[in-house]
Every structure is written in structure tokens, then in C-alpha cells.
Amino acid sequence: xxxxxIEKIKSLSEGACEGDxxxxxxxxxxxxxxxxxGIMPFDEQIAAALALSEGKMVQMQTGEGKTLAAVFxxxxxAANGHSxxxxxxxxxxxxxxxxxxxxxxDEMGVSVGCVVESTPRAERRELYKKQVVYTTAKExxxxxxxxxxxxxxxxxxxxxxxxxxxxDEADSILIDEARIPLVIxxxxxxxxxxELREIYAKISGFGExxxxxxxxxxxxxxxxxxxxxxxxxxxxxxxxxxSAELLAxxxxxxxxxxxxxxxxxxxxxxxxxxxxxxxxxxxxPGRVFPGELQPAVEAKHGLKITSRGRIMGSIALQYxxxxxxxxxxxxxxxxxxxxxFEKIYGIxxxxxxxxxxxxxxxxxxxxxxxxxxxxxxxxxxxxxxxxAKRPVLVGSESIEESESIAEDLKALxxxxxxxxxxxxxxxxxxxxxxxxxxxVTISTNMAGRGVDIKLGGEDRADRDIVTNAGGLLVLVxxxxxxxxxxxxxxxxxxxxxxxxxxxxxAALDDEMIEKNDLKNLAGKHYPTEKTEGALSDxxxxxxxERIQRISEGDSFDERVNLMxxxxxxxxHREVTFGKRRSLLDGSYNCEMWQKDAAGLYxxxxxxxxxxxxxxxxxxxxxxxxxxxxxxxxxxxxxxxxGIHLTQIAGRNPAEEYNIACEEYYNSAADSxxxxxxxKLEKLLTCERLEDYKIDVPTRTxxxxxxxxxxxxxxxxxxxxxxxxxxxxxxxxxxSPEKTEENSENSDGERTEKHGFFGKLFGRKK
Ligand code: ADP
Ligand code: MG
Numbered sequence: 001x002x003x004x005x006i007e008k009i010k011s012l013s014e015g016a017c018e019g020d021x022x023x024x025x026x027x028x029x030x031x032x033x034x035x036x037x038g039i040m041p042f043d044e045q046i047a048a049a050l051a052l053s054e055g056k057m058v059q060m061q062t063g064e065g066k067t068l069a070a071v072f073x074x075x076x077x078a079a080n081g082h083s084x085x086x087x088x089x090x091x092x093x094x095x096x097x098x099x100x101x102x103x104x105x106d107e108m109g110v111s112v113g114c115v116v117e118s119t120p121r122a123e124r125r126e127l128y129k130k131q132v133v134y135t136t137a138k139e140x141x142x143x144x145x146x147x148x149x150x151x152x153x154x155x156x157x158x159x160x161x162x163x164x165x166x167x168d169e170a171d172s173i174l175i176d177e178a179r180i181p182l183v184i185x186x187x188x189x190x191x192x193x194x195e196l197r198e199i200y201a202k203i204s205g206f207g208e209x210x211x212x213x214x215x216x217x218x219x220x221x222x223x224x225x226x227x228x229x230x231x232x233x234x235x236x237x238x239x240x241x242x243s244a245e246l247l248a249x250x251x252x253x254x255x256x257x258x259x260x261x262x263x264x265x266x267x268x269x270x271x272x273x274x275x276x277x278x279x280x281x282x283x284x285p286g287r288v289f290p291g292e293l294q295p296a297v298e299a300k301h302g303l304k305i306t307s308r309g310r311i312m313g314s315i316a317l318q319y320x321x322x323x324x325x326x327x328x329x330x331x332x333x334x335x336x337x338x339x340x341f342e343k344i345y346g347i348x349x350x351x352x353x354x355x356x357x358x359x360x361x362x363x364x365x366x367x368x369x370x371x372x373x374x375x376x377x378x379x380x381x382x383x384x385x386x387x388a389k390r391p392v393l394v395g396s397e398s399i400e401e402s403e404s405i406a407e408d409l410k411a412l413x414x415x416x417x418x419x420x421x422x423x424x425x426x427x428x429x430x431x432x433x434x435x436x437x438x439x440v441t442i443s444t445n446m447a448g449r450g451v452d453i454k455l456g457g458e459d460r461a462d463r464d465i466v467t468n469a470g471g472l473l474v475l476v477x478x479x480x481x482x483x484x485x486x487x488x489x490x491x492x493x494x495x496x497x498x499x500x501x502x503x504x505x506a507a508l509d510d511e512m513i514e515k516n517d518l519k520n521l522a523g524k525h526y527p528t529e530k531t532e533g534a535l536s537d538x539x540x541x542x543x544x545e546r547i548q549r550i551s552e553g554d555s556f557d558e559r560v561n562l563m564x565x566x567x568x569x570x571x572h573r574e575v576t577f578g579k580r581r582s583l584l585d586g587s588y589n590c591e592m593w594q595k596d597a598a599g600l601y602x603x604x605x606x607x608x609x610x611x612x613x614x615x616x617x618x619x620x621x622x623x624x625x626x627x628x629x630x631x632x633x634x635x636x637x638x639x640x641x642g643i644h645l646t647q648i649a650g651r652n653p654a655e656e657y658n659i660a661c662e663e664y665y666n667s668a669a670d671s672x673x674x675x676x677x678x679k680l681e682k683l684l685t686c687e688r689l690e691d692y693k694i695d696v697p698t699r700t701x702x703x704x705x706x707x708x709x710x711x712x713x714x715x716x717x718x719x720x721x722x723x724x725x726x727x728x729x730x731x732x733x734x735s736p737e738k739t740e741e742n743s744e745n746s747d748g749e750r751t752e753k754h755g756f757f758g759k760l761f762g763r764k765k
Contacts, residue, residue, distance in 0.1 A: 001047040001352070009046060020079040022053060028108055029072045036103035044355050045069040051350040052166055052328045053077070057341045059334035059351040061358070063452055063495030066330045070166050071101045073328070078110045078131035082163045085324070087137045089169040091116035092424035093450045097168075098134035105132060115139055121146075124157040137173050138182060141320040142702040145184040145313045148577055149626055149700055151619055153584040160581070162324045169450055170329025171337050171484060174345060178318035181705045185288050185309040186697025188630070192305050196292070199246070200253045200299040202233050211254045220255040222247075248638040252292035256300045260289075266297060272305070273297045286701025291637040309701065310630045313577075319570050321345065332491045333484045360471075360494025361501045365479075366534040367508070367544055369527060374507040377534070378475055379408050381503065382440060386414045389438040390469035393453070395445065395476045395489035402442045405477070409440065416440035419447035434492075435472055437462040445485055455498050471499035478505060479512040479544075482552045506544060516547040564654035568661045569636060573629075580625045583618040590621040593680050596673040600680050608689045616689065620679050621672070623694045628668055635664050 005023065012027035013034075019025075026046060033041050045065050049072030051058045060066050074084040088094040098114035105112040113130035117139060124143060127133060140158070147156040167173055210226030213219075222230060222238070230238045230250055238247055262268065266275045267283055273294065275287040288294045288309040298305050321327060327347055334341065338349040368374035378394070382405075385392045396402040399420045406418050417434075419427040421444055431448030434441040436457040455471055456463030466472075472493040480486050486504055493500030506513060508527070518540075519526050525540040535541070582588035593601040593613070605613050639660055686692045 001043065002050070003043070005050070006043050006046050020076075022050070022076050025076040025079045025108075026050075026072050029075050029104060032104045032107035033068060033071075036107050037100075039068070041065075041068060041072075042355055044352050046072065048330065048352045049073045049076075051352070052330065055326050055328045055347060057170060057328065057334045057338075057345075057347050057349040058330040059349060060330055060332065061354050061495070062332045062491045064352070064354060066168065067097050067101065068104075070097075070168065070330065071104050073166060074132045075105070075108045075110050077164050079108075083130075083159065084132045084164045084166065085140060085162070086132065086134050086166045086168065087140065087173065088134060089136070089172060089450045090421075090424045091118075091136060091139070092428055093168070094134040094136055094139075096428075115143070121157060128157060128159050137167070137317055137320060138704065141182040141315055141317065142184070144320065144323070145182060145315060145702065146700065148313045148580065148629075149184060149186060149697060151584070151622060151694065151696055153586070156581075156584070160585075164326040165321065165324035165328070167321065167327070167329035168331075170331045171333055171488075172331070172446075172449065173317055174321055174329060175337055175340055176482075176485070178321075178344075179316050181314040181316045182320065182702065183314045183705045184312050184700055184702050185286055186312045186626075186700040187286075187307050188310050188312075188697050189307050189695070190305060190310075192295075196249060196253070196295045197299045197302070199249050200257070200296065203250060203253050203257070205229065205233070206254060211251070211258070213255075213259055220251045220259060222251065222254075249292050249296070252296040253299065255293060256296035260293075260297060262301075268301050268303070271303055272308075273301070273303065284703060286699065287703050290705075291634045307698065311633050312626055312630055312697065312700070313573075314633065314705065315573065316566065318344065319566075333487045336482075336484045336487065354497070356497030358494050359497055359499045360490070362490050363501070363503045365504045365506055365541065365544060367506050367541060368534060369507065369530050369532075370509050371507045373530075373532060374478075374505050374510075375405075375408065378405070378477060378505055379412070381473070381475055382409060382416075383412055383414060385469075385473050386438060386440055388469050389465065390471075390473055391435050391437065391439040391455075391466060392441070392473045392475065393434050393489075393492055394440070394442040395474060395492075396442055397444070397478045397480070399444060401477060402444060405442055414440060416442055419443040421446040421448075432458050435466065437465050437469070445480070445489070449488075453492055453495060455495075467499055470501055472501075474500070474502040476502065476504045478507070478510045479548065481512065483548055484552075512551060513544065513547060516550055518543060518547060521546065565640070565657055568658045572632065572661065572665050576625055576629055576632075580622050583622045583625075586618075588618075589614060590617045590676075592621065592673045592676040593617050597677045597680050600677070600684060604680060604684060607684075612689055616683070616692070617676075619694055620683075621676060623696055624672065624675060624679070626697075627695070628672065631668060632665065636661055 009023050009026045009030060012023055013030040015027070017024055017028035017031060026049065029049075030041055030046070033039050042065065044060070045068055048058045048060050048066065048069035052070060052073035053076050058066075058069070060069065070086055074086060077084045086094075086097070088097060094114050094116050098112060102112055110132055111130040112132045112134070113127035115124055115127050115133060115135040119127065119139075128143075143158040147158045150156050206226060206229060210223055210229055212221050212223055214221065227238050230247075234243075234246060234250075236243050236246070238250075260266065264276065266273050266289075268274070269283070273289075274283045274285055275289065276283055286309055288311060289297060290311055294308065294310075295305070298308070322345070327345055329341075329347070334349045335351055341347050341349055366377065368377060382392050382394065394402075394405060396405060402418050402420065406416055409416050417430050417440070419430060419441065421427065427443075427448050428451045431441060431443065431451045431453060433439060434448075435453045435455045453472060454460055456466045474490055474493045476486050476489050490502035490504075493502055508514075508518065522540050522543045525537050525543070527535060527537070527540070579588070583590060593604070601613070608616075639657060683692050
């Protein structure tokens with residue numbers, strides 16, 4: 001912490017604060033905070049704001065006042081002509097923070113807005129023009145995607161170029177949820193040739209032994225007997241290039257038939273398949289299964305479809321974050337993710353010390369023989385605290401676990417509140433009270449994050465009682481994927497120097513522990529007989545800690561590998577989105593009709609006017625790029641499902657995947673002029689220009705896709721999108737020796753093989 005500059009800022013705040021240097025602007029904010037909100041910013045908050053302004057990731061504990069720190073950084077950027085997005089953890093916090101801080105912005109003469117899910121689209125364009133915008137990464141990302149399917153530059157709301165982003169609770173978005181794609185789907189007319197229904201009928205003879213389901217990737221594969229059967233029924237070499245689409249359809253039909261369950265995964269309503277959102281458990285109209293799966297489920301129910309949702313665009317949160325040239329963030333748990341922030345996003349982490357020393361006692365992990373024993377320990381800890389009128393916050397792993405704990409408590413006559421991140425505003429009010437004497441609050445990882453828990457309740461009435469009882473007790477119920485999430489939960493207690501305590505529970509049959517095969521790792525230390533109470537074998541506990549580290553995925557190679565699958569799509573998306581935007585805003589004119597169908601073009605220009613035709617041509621291509629992109633997304637979905645096949649053939653799947661994507665993209669792009677000509681022919685059948693209808697989706701929907709294949713979801717991918725060249729960035733990630741080796745191999749082979757996937761799946765037109 002640079003005390004000198006902080007002192008300077010404070011002394012400047014006595015004066016007029018007129019300049020736009022960082023000291024002057026911060027001094028102005030300091031003064032404005034005192035004047036409007038009556039709070040005197042702490043040195044730690046100024047230090048955090050300085051780090052944010054430098055584009056850093058700031059670690060600042062829960063309750064230390066990050067909301068205000070962000071305002072300083074935002075005002076400084078705004079004073080220097082930048083536009084700032086402050087991306088909060090949820091809609092509730094976006095609104096809360098904007099309303100809370102608005103008096104300071106007003107005083108500083110900085111315009112501020114807020115965009116949340118309920119903000120009408122008509123108002124968004126103006127809101128995004130404000131100097132500082134509070135929103136969520138999800139909402140901003142959806143607006144970015146929605147612009148991709150508009151046909152009029154005037155309908156686009158999201159800024160052309162992004163500038164500076166401050167991510168609040170940054171690790172949750174930039175790491176934990178980084179890989180979750182935001183999706184936009186649209187209802188598009190489709191012609192149902194009945195082929196898929198035929199395939200569905202033909203696989204009726206496939207039994208259990210003919211296919212296998214891979215839980216991890218969520219894919220269905222043919223076994224040897226299944227492949228034989230398919231070849232017999234369809235009379236072809238099932239793994240040959242020309243059978244690629246057929247193979248994808250067969251496995252989709254098998255998955256629709258054997259894996260997906262009506263009323264659990266989807267419902268059939270009004271002749272359409274409607275997905276059930278696994279997160280909320282509610283029907284999610286407009287959400288579609290990717291690729292061939294949607295039509296396969298329709299075939300299963302004999303539905304004849306004329307219009308159906310198709311995925312039109314998607315972007316993973318981490319890639320959305322990277323659209324901002326300057327990034328910064330703040331969270332209570334940045335330190336342990338320091339390496340990831342640097343490697344993935346290219347930003348450094350700065351740790352701001354807490355203003356007061358932390359008085360929370362964190363107990364080490366307690367391991368139990370099984371979930372039953374563990375539950376007993378948790379319940380008795382809650383009961384004990386409740387009897388002593390001490391508040392308890394239970395961080396459970398899932399909604400089911402929360403509800404089951406609540407039931408156990410009910411049987412004991414202990415009252416509790418359960419939070420599932422379903423209604424953030426309501427739950428914020430509940431969690432704000434979690435520090436009240438005797439409160440028992442059960443929450444998932446996500447629920448109530450960003451909300452202040454004050455000891456003794458919001459009005460602090462019982463502060464002394466609660467402090468004497470030991471402050472807030474946090475119980476983490478099972479092993480989490482990273483120690484950061486555990487830390488985040490522990491950090492709910494001991495805010496601003498409060499007393500507090502946290503305990504962390506695990507059982508030998510916890511999913512995380514079984515998945516990582518503790519039995520094998522621990523060898524003779526693994527207990528064979530049930531014991532009551534916590535296990536104490538030190539060697540066993542060390543192995544459990546090791547599992548935590550393994551699961552934190554410090555495996556560099558794994559992440560590099562994952563990036564190799566997703567970067568190519570990013571590159572293609574960037575090009576496609578950029579091209580489309582420039583067509584609509586008039587900065588680029590399509591000339592395919594002029595060049596590739598000169599005769600027809602002249603006719604059309606004569607009939608409808610040259611200027612009108614040019615405008616229409618741009619729109620037609622823009623709409624065609626949407627079709628093109630739908631096909632691309634379908635194609636890459638089924639490519640990924642087939643990745644394992646290349647491993648059988650001893651190839652490098654990532655490399656093959658990239659080659660296939662690139663080939664597909666290029667060949668599909670090559671087909672655009674021809675497809676444009678078809679549109680022009682259709683146009684010429686019209687008497688008047690208004691009679692020509694561009695194919696656009698009748699409705700669009702946005703949602704988060706929680707169920708991407710495991711191979712793409714496990715870990716965020718690495719930096720590289722920042723550097724100029726995609727190829728370079730991939731190369732730079734490989735170890736030097738590996739690169740040489742690889743390039744020798746692949747250069748030699750590449751020309752001849754054209755990508756295994758290319759051969760395997762062919763190219764979809
Ligand atoms: P964080 O986001 O770091 O968890 P918040 O921004 O929600 O913390 O602030 C936590 C609490 O601290 C709020 O109740 C806020 O009003 C209070 N607070 C923040 N800054 C100050 C300050 N400088 N002086 C007094 N109280 C403050
Ligand atoms: Mg906060």
C-alpha cells in the first residue's frame with residue numbers, strides 16, 4: 001500500500017479537486033463519499049481503487065468495502081474519457097450498488113446506469129452510453145449475442161467497442177463460471193424431410209450392448225456390436241467420411257431414446273419439445289438440445305416440426321470477459337487463483353490487507369467415515385450453536401443437500417432458512433439477517449454472495465450477545481473443487497475484525513473423494529472399518545489435501561489442451577460477428593451479387609434501385625451469416641462428440657479438431673456467394689422489394705448452457721486470445737521442445753491427411 005499517494009489524495013480532498021489526474025479524481029471521490037454518503041473512505045479502499053485503475057485483480061476480504069473502491073476507479077476512468085462496465089455477481093447487486101453509489105457519481109458529474117434482466121431492450125442502448133454501467137456479465141453477454149441476430153444497426157444496443165471492465169466477485173465469474181456458455185437460440189423454419197424419423201425407427205433393434213454412454217462427456221458411442229449393426233442396417237462403412245452425418249444422427253437418436261427422459265430432461269407441450277432447466281427445474285421455452293439431438297427427441301415422440309429453435313450464437317463467459325481491452329476485478333479470494341488470473345487473463349493480483357486483523361478461527365478439514373457420520377457431526381454442530389443462540393451459516397453443496405439438512409433440523413425442532421440462489425433479492429434480505437442471534441441459514445455456494453452479514457443483525461441490536469457466543473459459525477459441508485470456494489465460504493464469518501469460526505467437513509464417500517480415488521492414494525491408511533467421529537490418521541488426511549490440489553487442476557497441460565479446442569471457435573466467432581456488424585452499420589458493403597451474379601444484379605438494380613439493392617444485399621448476407629453460424633455451431637458440436645475416435649486412431653485430437661473446424665469454416669465461407677445468388681434469384685421473383693422476406697428467427701431466447709461436454713467445461717482455458725495471432729498463442733503455450741517436435745510431425749503429415757475429422761465427418765453443407 002502506497003501511503004504517500006493516499007495521504008496526498010486525502011490532503012487534496014480538502015481543496016477544489018478539479019483536475020483529471022488520478023490523485024485529483026480520487027480526492028474528488030473521497031470528498032463526494034463523505035459529503036453524499038457520510039462515509040470516510042478507508043486507506044485500504046483507496047489502495048484497492050489504485051490497483052483496479054492499473055487493471056489488477058484485487059483481493060479484498062468480504063465486508064471491507066469493495067463497492068466503494070470500484071467507484072473511485074470508475075470515476076477516474078470516466079474522467080479520462082473511458083467507459084466502464086462494473087460487472088456484479090447478480091442483478092440484485094447491480095441495482096443495489098448502482099443505487100447506493102449514485103450520489104457519488106452525481107456529485108462527480110459522471111453518468112451512471114444499470115442494466116439487468118428486466119431492463120426493457122428499448123432502453124438499453126441509451127443506458128450503455130452512460131459513462132459507468134452496472135450490470136452482470138450474463139446480461140451484457142446476452143446483449144452482445146442479441147445484437148448478432150438483429151437485422152438493423154438501429155436495433156443493436158451493445159457498444160461497438162468495449163473499454164474497461166471491473167468484475168466484482170471476480171473469481172466466481174472469471175474462474176468458476178468461466179466456461180459456461182451464454183447461448184442465444186432462435187425459432188427458425190425448418191423443413192422436415194422425415195429422414196431422422198426413419199433413422200429413429202431403424203435403430204429399434206439396438207439393444208443395451210450396442211451403445212455406451214459416457215457420463216463425463218454426456219455422449220453416446222456405438223460399441224463394436226453397435227457399429228456392426230449400424231453397418232448392416234444402413235449398408236455402409238459407418239466410420240467412413242460420407243457416413244459422418246449418419247453416425248452423428250444415429251448416436252443422437254440413441255441418446256434421445258435411452259438417455260434423455262421425458263418429464264425429467266424435457267417435456268412435450270403443444271407438439272414441441274421443451275427442455276427442463278436442470279438448475280431451476282422449470283420448463284425453459286426456447287432452450288434447445290444442441291446439434292442433431294433436438295430433432296432426434298422430436299423423432300422419438302413422432303413430432304412433425306416446421307419451426308424449431310436452433311442455437312444461433314454462444315460465447316463462454318471467459319471469452320466475453322476478454323472482449324474488454326482492459327480488465328480488473330475484486331474478490332475476497334484472489335490470492336489462491338493468482339496464477340490463473342495471470343495466465344488466463346493476463347492480469348496481476350494485488351492483496352489488500354484487511355483493515356483490522358482477522359479474528360476468525362478456521363479449523364482444518366474434518367474427515368468422516370461416511371456421509372452418515374458426517375451428517376451427524378454437522379447436525380450436532382448446528383444444534384449446539386442454535387441452543388447457544390449463536391448464528392450458523394451452512395455452506396452446502398447442492399439444493400438437495402440444503403433441503404435434506406433442513407429436514408434433519410426440522411425433526412430436531414431447529415428453525416432454519418434455506419437459500420438456493422433462486423430469488424436473489426429475497427435471499428439477500430435473508431442472508432443480511434444471517435448474523436442475528438440464533439439464526440440458522442443454509443445456503444449453496446452461490447446464494448447470497450456479495451451481501452454483508454452483520455453480527456447481531458442488520459441493526460446490530462444483539463451484537464454483544466452474538467460476539468460473546470463466538471460470532472458467526474460457518475460450516476462447509478463437503479469437499480469443494482477448489483480451496484478457494486471453501487475460503488470464500490469461510491470468509492462469510494469474521495468480517496471487519498469480528499470474531500467468528502469455520503469448520504470444513506468431508507466424508508470418504510463424498511463424490512470428490514471417490515472420484516479422485518482416495519482408496520488407492522491412501523493405500524493402507526484407508527480405513528476398512530467404520531469408526532465414529534472424525535478420522536485422525538495424519539497420512540490419510542494428507543492424501544485428502546492432495547486430492548484438493550489435484551482437483552484444483554493445477555495440471556497445466558490439461559488447461560492448455562482445453563484451450564486448443566475452444567480458441568478456434570473464438571477466432572471464427574470474432575471474424576463472423578465483426579463482419580456482420582460492419583455490414584449492418586454500413587462500414588462494409590457486400591459485393592457478391594455484383595461479382596458473382598452480375599447479370600441478375602443489374603436486373604435487380606434496374607427494377608428496385610441500386611442503393612436499395614445494396615442495402616438489401618448487406619442485410620441478406622447478414623442473415624445468411626446467421627444461418628452459416630448455426631451450421632458451424634452444429635458441426636463443431638458433433639465434431640467434439642467424436643473426438644475420442646481420433647484417439648483410437650492414435651491421432652492428436654486437438655490438432656485434428658482445429659484442422660476440421662478451419663476446413664469447415666473455410667468451405668462454408670466459400671459457399672456463401674452461391675447461396676447469395678440463390679437469394680437474389682428469389683428476390684427477382686418478387687414484384688416489389690417489400691415482398692421479399694429475409695429469413696429471420698421469429699423469436700429468440702437466451703440462456704446459460706450448464707451442460708456442455710465435460711471435456712470443455714472442467715477448467716478455464718489459458719491466455720492467448722490477447723495476442724495478435726491465434727497460431728502464435730497456441731504455440732506459445734506449448735513447451736519449446738514440444739513445439740518443434742509437433743510442428744515437424746504435423747507439417748509433414750498435414751497436407752496428406754487434411755485432418756482426420758475432415759475425413760471422418762466430411763463437410764456439412
Ligand atoms: P464487500 O463488497 O467488500 O464485501 P461492501 O462494499 O458490501 O463490502 O461493504 C461492506 C459494508 O461496509 C457496508 O455495510 C458498507 O456500508 C460498509 N463500508 C464500506 N466502506 C466504508 C467506510 N469507508 N466506512 C464505513 N463503512 C464502510
Ligand atoms: Mg461486494
